[in-house]
Amino acid sequence: xxxxxxxxxxxxxxxxxxxxxxxxxxxxxxxxxxxxxxxxxxxxxxxxxxxxxxxxxxxxxxxxxxxxxxxxxxxxxxxxxxxxxxxxxxxxxxxxxxxxxxxxxxxx
Amino acid sequence: xxxxxxxxxxxxxxxxxxxxxxxxxxxxxxxxxxxxxxxxxxxxxxxxxxxxxxxxxxxxxxxxxxxxxxxxxxxxxxxxxxxxxxxxxxxxxxxxxxxxxxxxxxxxxxxxxxxxxxxxxxxxxxxxxxxxxxxxxxxxxx
Amino acid sequence: xxxxxxxxxxxxxxxxxxxxxxxxxxxxxxxxxxxxxxxxxxxxxxxxxxxxxxxxxxxxxxxxxxxxxxxxxxxxxxxxxxxxxxxxxxxxxxxxxxxxxxxxxxxxxxxxxxxxxxxxxxxxxxxxxxxxx
Numbered sequence: 001x002x003x004x005x006x007x008x009x010x011x012x013x014x015x016x017x018x019x020x021x022x023x024x025x026x027x028x029x030x031x032x033x034x035x036x037x038x039x040x041x042x043x044x045x046x047x048x049x050x051x052x053x054x055x056x057x058x059x060x061x062x063x064x065x066x067x068x069x070x071x072x073x074x075x076x077x078x079x080x081x082x083x084x085x086x087x088x089x090x091x092x093x094x095x096x097x098x099x100x101x102x103x104x105x106x107x108x
Numbered sequence: 109x110x111x112x113x114x115x116x117x118x119x120x121x122x123x124x125x126x127x128x129x130x131x132x133x134x135x136x137x138x139x140x141x142x143x144x145x146x147x148x149x150x151x152x153x154x155x156x157x158x159x160x161x162x163x164x165x166x167x168x169x170x171x172x173x174x175x176x177x178x179x180x181x182x183x184x185x186x187x188x189x190x191x192x193x194x195x196x197x198x199x200x201x202x203x204x205x206x207x208x209x210x211x212x213x214x215x216x217x218x219x220x221x222x223x224x225x226x227x228x229x230x231x232x233x234x235x236x237x238x239x240x241x242x243x244x245x246x247x248x249x250x
Numbered sequence: 251x252x253x254x255x256x257x258x259x260x261x262x263x264x265x266x267x268x269x270x271x272x273x274x275x276x277x278x279x280x281x282x283x284x285x286x287x288x289x290x291x292x293x294x295x296x297x298x299x300x301x302x303x304x305x306x307x308x309x310x311x312x313x314x315x316x317x318x319x320x321x322x323x324x325x326x327x328x329x330x331x332x333x334x335x336x337x338x339x340x341x342x343x344x345x346x347x348x349x350x351x352x353x354x355x356x357x358x359x360x361x362x363x364x365x366x367x368x369x370x371x372x373x374x375x376x377x378x379x380x381x382x383x
Contacts, residue, residue: 020317025287026287026325026361027285030340031333031336031340033338033339035333078326082322188354188355191354192351198280198281198282199280206347208286219292220293221292226286228283228284
């Protein structure tokens with residue numbers, strides 16, 4: 001009985017520590033012909049007790065993608081907005097991830 | 109209590125309360141005065157959503173105390189079979205927004221669309237709601 | 251004092267009503283469309299692409315029980331599928347639909363991506379020469 005309870009607790013703890021992930025929104029832009037140079041960027045914000053005072057973490061994704069593709073065009077961008085529940089309602093997180101293709105020296 | 113008061117107000121107005129869930133805007137290309145030659149397009153698809161809890165409340169009100177227990181049991185069973193994340197209210201058809209591309213092509217055969225705004229909204233009435241997907245934009249014809 | 255027997259028809263009606271309601275609730279699966287995103291189409295200040303293009307679709311799903319899931323890789327799977335359906339071509343006018351099909355203490359998250367492929371190769375199965383069907 002104690003062993004069963006211990007195993008069940010470990011399983012639940014593993015799930016909690018890993019976090020339950022759900023997708024809030026997704027979007028995809030035009031996919032280019034050339035798909036050689038793949039780039040990605042991600043930004044995460046931990047939320048304690050549901051309190052958050054800004055959403056500036058979102059801008060970091062765009063800036064990182066732009067920095068990884070200097071003098072080029074980033075297209076075929078898949079944007080994921082995820083919610084991660086580590087230990088709701090005390091510890092949660094929001095994650096924005098974007099991946100796309102960098103076209104260097106593409107025509108405007 | 110505030111939600112019930114809101115529903116009563118909406119009944120009086122008979123227009124339904126509008127709720128915005130998502131809004132996204134694409135690029136707007138107005139170089140060479142494109143928008144002056146553009147035709148505005150507005151595509152809207154919708155499906156009726158049902159709030160099982162409100163439906164059960166109405167059934168309990170109509171059925172009386174004798175039917176209340178049975179209705180609560182049915183509500184519990186139906187809710188157990190409809191678990192999951194919800195935006196707006198639950199609908200019984202998830203294919204109502206699959207023809208957006210065909211509808212956009214029919215509205216704009218040239219395919220030159222700009223300023224596309226995608227909106228996911230709901231129009232809430234008692235028990236039922238309208239789950240709406242709307243796309244608006246400009247079609248450059250020349 | 252004789253007791254008048256209770257009429258069974260209202261109880262029978264109620265039973266059939268509840269049974270019908272339960273059956274319709276169980277039989278009618280519910281869904282929820284969370285978001286539909288439409289990307290840009292042909293650039294307005296460019297020549298129209300040659301040909302009408304062909305519509306390509308990709309769908310991926312994720313079955314979730316009690317909300318215990320640690321990733322959203324089904325979206326990446328749909329992303330890979332739509333790209334492989336238009337190899338060497340450009341995909342424009344993409345619509346991304348994110349929805350959920352509800353079930354018994356479980357649900358299925360779905361992503362449907364549709365677009366128009368210009369100039370891409372059609373994926374086809376090629377039988378080696380000399381082999382019979």
